[in-house]
Amino acid sequence: MADLKVTVAGVEFANPLIAASGTFGFGHEYSEFYPLSTLGGISCKGITLKERPGNPPPRIAETPSGMLNAVGLQNPGVDHFIEKDLPWLRQQGTKILANIAGNTPEEYCQMAEKLSDSDVDMVELNISCPNVKQGGVQFGTSCAGVEGIVSAVRKYCRKPLVVKLSPNVSDIGEIAVAAEAAGADALSMINTLTGMRIDIRTRRPIIRNNTGGLSGPAVFPVAVRMVWQASSRVHIPIIGMGGVSRWEDVVELMLAGASAIQIGTVLFSDPYAPVKILDGLRSYLDSNGIASVTELTGKIQAY
Amino acid sequence: MKYDVRICEILKKEEIAKGIYDLTVEAGELAEKAQPGQFAQIYIPGKTLRRPISICSADAAQRTMRFVFEIRGDGTKLLSEIQEGQSLDILAPLGQGFCLGDTSRRALFVGGGIGTPPLLYAARKFGGNASVALGFRNAEAVILEKDFRDAGCKVQIATDDGSYGYHGLVIDCIGQEMPEVVFACGPGPMLRAVSKFAADRGIPCQISLEERMACGIGACLGCACKILRDGREVYGHVCKDGPVFDAQEIVWEVG
Ligand SMILES: Cc1cc2nc3c(=O)[nH]c(=O)nc-3n(C[C@H](O)[C@H](O)[C@H](O)COP(=O)(O)OP(=O)(O)OC[C@H]3O[C@@H](n4cnc5c(N)ncnc54)[C@H](O)[C@@H]3O)c2cc1C
Ligand SMILES: Cc1cc2nc3c(=O)[nH]c(=O)nc-3n(C[C@H](O)[C@H](O)[C@H](O)COP(=O)(O)O)c2cc1C
Ligand code: FES
Numbered sequence: 404m405a406d407l408k409v410t411v412a413g414v415e416f417a418n419p420l421i422a423a424s425g426t427f428g429f430g431h432e433y434s435e436f437y438p439l440s441t442l443g444g445i446s447c448k449g450i451t452l453k454e455r456p457g458n459p460p461p462r463i464a465e466t467p468s469g470m471l472n473a474v475g476l477q478n479p480g481v482d483h484f485i486e487k488d489l490p491w492l493r494q495q496g497t498k499i500l501a502n503i504a505g506n507t508p509e510e511y512c513q514m515a516e517k518l519s520d521s522d523v524d525m526v527e528l529n530i531s532c533p534n535v536k537q538g539g540v541q542f543g544t545s546c547a548g549v550e551g552i553v554s555a556v557r558k559y560c561r562k563p564l565v566v567k568l569s570p571n572v573s574d575i576g577e578i579a580v581a582a583e584a585a586g587a588d589a590l591s592m593i594n595t596l597t598g599m600r601i602d603i604r605t606r607r608p609i610i611r612n613n614t615g616g617l618s619g620p621a622v623f624p625v626a627v628r629m630v631w632q633a634s635s636r637v638h639i640p641i642i643g644m645g646g647v648s649r650w651e652d653v654v655e656l657m658l659a660g661a662s663a664i665q666i667g668t669v670l671f672s673d674p675y676a677p678v679k680i681l682d683g684l685r686s687y688l689d690s691n692g693i694a695s696v697t698e699l700t701g702k703i704q705a706y
Numbered sequence: 707m708k709y710d711v712r713i714c715e716i717l718k719k720e721e722i723a724k725g726i727y728d729l730t731v732e733a734g735e736l737a738e739k740a741q742p743g744q745f746a747q748i749y750i751p752g753k754t755l756r757r758p759i760s761i762c763s764a765d766a767a768q769r770t771m772r773f774v775f776e777i778r779g780d781g782t783k784l785l786s787e788i789q790e791g792q793s794l795d796i797l798a799p800l801g802q803g804f805c806l807g808d809t810s811r812r813a814l815f816v817g818g819g820i821g822t823p824p825l826l827y828a829a830r831k832f833g834g835n836a837s838v839a840l841g842f843r844n845a846e847a848v849i850l851e852k853d854f855r856d857a858g859c860k861v862q863i864a865t866d867d868g869s870y871g872y873h874g875l876v877i878d879c880i881g882q883e884m885p886e887v888v889f890a891c892g893p894g895p896m897l898r899a900v901s902k903f904a905a906d907r908g909i910p911c912q913i914s915l916e917e918r919m920a921c922g923i924g925a926c927l928g929c930a931c932k933i934l935r936d937g938r939e940v941y942g943h944v945c946k947d948g949p950v951f952d953a954q955e956i957v958w959e960v961g
Contacts, residue, residue, distance in 0.1 A: 425926065432946075433925060435707050435709060460931060463755075464918070465755050465781075468754060470754050477930070619754050670921065670925075671755055671920045671926065672749060672754060672755065673711075673749075
């Protein structure tokens with residue numbers, strides 16, 4: 404049987420599948436379907452220093468092969484997360500990534516400091532949420548911004564630091580290099596691409612926030628391209644995501660350079676997707692005589 | 707398990723009014739768990755998001771579940787094309803349904819259009835104690851009248867154009883009712899009027915809301931609606947805190 408274990412920035416995952424932030428809450432709802440230890444890890448809903456109410460509805464729109472969301476980081480705040488959500492999650496036998504967003508570098512640093520004293524395995528710095536005016540994306544779309552925020556947080560963060568990149572940039576390679584230089588232990592990408600839908604009957608945007616973040620199979624080729632471009636520029640590992648819905652997509656994104664994979668939107672159409680993807684991945688590795696899934700990472704033979 | 711995914715065979719499919727379909731599916735143990743007012747998320751091949759459809763009724767003995775839906779767009783159109791003998795991938799039962807309490811109380815059920823189906827299962831439990839008032843566009847759009855009558859309920863129908871029953875809004879034909887509890891589902895303005903009807907008389911009122919959904923189980927926070935909790939206005943979630951809410955909890959959007 405092929406070995407599915409992967410290690411990212413010193414953290415060992417039982418398999419390369421991690422639930423993507425914002426699609427899995429804090430795990431409770433999906434634990435109805437299977438033990439959460441089925442997953443290598445869980446990236447929790449994005450949290451902020453103080454509780455946030457989120458955006459007014461509608462927050463969701465369907466798109467061809469995808470969806471838009473503008474949830475707006477509704478969350479109970481970092482203290483509530485550490486006291487109320489983390490203890491239960493910690494017992495589920497899976498790795499925990501705390502996904503954090505803020506308005507100011509100080510907020511990010513305070514959260515990183517609190518989480519460093521907590522039981523989480525990694526901190527995922529969300530500098531790429533497109534749905535709130537000041538949710539970090541202002542730091543995530545220029546090299547100087549990325550360098551500033553990552554080096555500031557680095558000083559306070561005693562957990563492995565994953566920096567989650569926005570695809571809404573012109574040169575993902577440059578941004579990846581800036582994050583690495585500033586002290587990131589790993590990168591995760593891609594967050595959602597900003598999109599929009601309009602109801603032609605009412606001439607109103609479907610989403611109350613006007614724009615939202617595009618996810619799902621529609622963004623998969625963009626994710627493959629960006630993971631490939633970033634991985635050729637940095638030495639730190641990359642957690643790839645964006646539209647993964649089948650085991651074949653996991654293999655493809657790992658060939659492009661990912662060391663682990665997050666899945667989000669596919670859970671909405673099939674809550675059992677992690678189980679099916681892992682089954683498929685296992686038999687693929689076995690039937691191709693691949694001893695460890697880690698052998699796939701970066702093995703693209705590009706022209 | 708509170709809810710699960712199941713592949714359910716379609717046992718019966720019927721177009722009961724123009725563009726409105728009535729499906730009965732073989733639902734196994736999901737049928738035993740389903741409570742009045744809960745809903746299902748139905749997978750539509752080729753669509754990213756499941757479609758939320760209320761459980762119109764469930765039969766634990768027969769292990770069946772019934773859905774009544776209207777074609778409103780691409781997804782429901784595709785759903786209407788699936789035939790008897792084929793299967794649906796269903797995630798159910800979801801959300802908080804109606805809190806029925808003492809079914810010997812006089813209950814008033816108010817439904818508008820495609821908001822009618824979710825009331826049937828609950829009204830059956832009240833039988834002869836239920837008075838049901840339903841509003842539709844016109845005579846052709848009237849659905850489920852016989853089902854409510856067969857359950858022993860007293861039924862009044864209103865149509866916008868007067869082509870069947872009372873000519874006008876359903877809210878205008880409930881003035882004489884003296885219920886002890888009210889249940890409603892339908893368009894926003896109707897729900898608001900029903901809430902006011904109940905509040906004016908100091909009667910408890912439960913209403914079923916809709917919102918666009920992704921996960922359907924409370925994980926993505928997509929289906930927000932403003933509610934009062936502990937005196938504070940917060941965004942609750944239709945799929946988990948609802949779809950049925952106490953009318954006094956709802957914070958109605960102005961305009
Ligand atoms: C809890 C709940 C119970 C429901 N019960 C019933 C029922 O018993 N019978 C019935 O006919 N309809 C019901 N609806 C409404 C039904 O979900 C929509 O009509 C349906 O999703 C429209 O899908 P579409 O692809 O045809 O339309 P499109 O407009 O093409 O759909 C695009 C997207 O918007 C969403 N959407 C559009 N309208 C609505 C809406 N009114 N509510 C929620 N999401 C919407 C769709 O799910 C989809 O994700 C219910 C909705 C909710 C939330
Ligand atoms: C409803 C929803 C909420 C999300 N919330 C967050 C969030 O809080 N923080 C974050 O970093 N990414 C968030 N994302 C982005 C996902 O983590 C992921 O980057 C993106 O959806 C692409 O992956 P997918 O196509 O597999 O969903 C959210 C996505 C969705 C669909
Ligand atoms: S649809 Fe995901 S929280 Fe309600």
